[in-house]
Amino acid sequence: MHRFAPLLALTALLAAAPAFAAPSTQSPLIGRWSLDVTTLPMPAAVRPQRVDLEFRTAANHQWTTRVDIVDQAGAKMHSESTLALDGTPGRATGTYWVDVLAAYMPKPDVLVMQFVYEKIPRSTRVYTVSDDGNVLTETETYFTSDGTPKMRIAHFSRAAAAP
Numbered sequence: 001m002h003r004f005a006p007l008l009a010l011t012a013l014l015a016a017a018p019a020f021a022a023p024s025t026q027s028p029l030i031g032r033w034s035l036d037v038t039t040l041p042m043p044a045a046v047r048p049q050r051v052d053l054e055f056r057t058a059a060n061h062q063w064t065t066r067v068d069i070v071d072q073a074g075a076k077m078h079s080e081s082t083l084a085l086d087g088t089p090g091r092a093t094g095t096y097w098v099d100v101l102a103a104y105m106p107k108p109d110v111l112v113m114q115f116v117y118e119k120i121p122r123s124t125r126v127y128t129v130s131d132d133g134n135v136l137t138e139t140e141t142y143f144t145s146d147g148t149p150k151m152r153i154a155h156f157s158r159a160a161a162a163p
Contacts, residue, residue, distance in 0.1 A: 027108040028129040029055045033136045033156035040154055046072055053136070053156060055111070055127075058082045063103060065113070067096055089116075098122065134158045 035051035038044075050070040058064045062082050069077040079096035085105040092098045100116040111127040123142040129135070136156040144150055 025108045027055070027057075027105065027111075028133045029105075029109065029111055029127060029136070030057065031055065032159040032161065034159045035154055035156050041152060048072060049074065051156075052159065061085070063105070063111075065101075065103075067094075069096065085111075 031054070033053040033055075035048075035053070037047045037049070037051065040047050048069050048071050050068075052068045054064075054066040056064045056066075061084065063085050064080065064082045067077075067079045071077065077095045079092050079094035079098055081090055081092040081098075081101050083090040083101060083103045085103050087102050087104045089100050089102045092101050097117045098115045099118065102114045104112045106112070109129045113125045113127070115122045115125065123140050125141075126139045128137050128139075130137070134157065136158070138154045138156065140152045140154070142150055142152075
């Protein structure tokens, strides 16, 4: 039995190696994105002037999301969170209507996030990146006040890196 112990230990280490390895592919979601506000299904008078989104990796295999919004009146809103990508809920900070989030990345070009504000689920959003890496599609699902399910799709363009 003792002569097989090193072989068993090596086999166990090799089997566990993928769990300890860094991700082999960097997510194409990483970077800054600007919303094409004309793609929003709402009248121009109520659309935000600008929405910028940034995704980046953080320490301990976590993910940071930052959102900056300028509404139709010029008021600014901001939100930021750093979360594990395993669905574990975490806190968001800022002035946007979200205080708890959960995120999951099933593959490098797909991010699923659930938004909660004041203990009420607000929306689920799925972010996907085009094959050329230049367009981010946000599919948001939520319920209206009467319980009707709604879906909204918006498109972001990759923005230049911050100076």
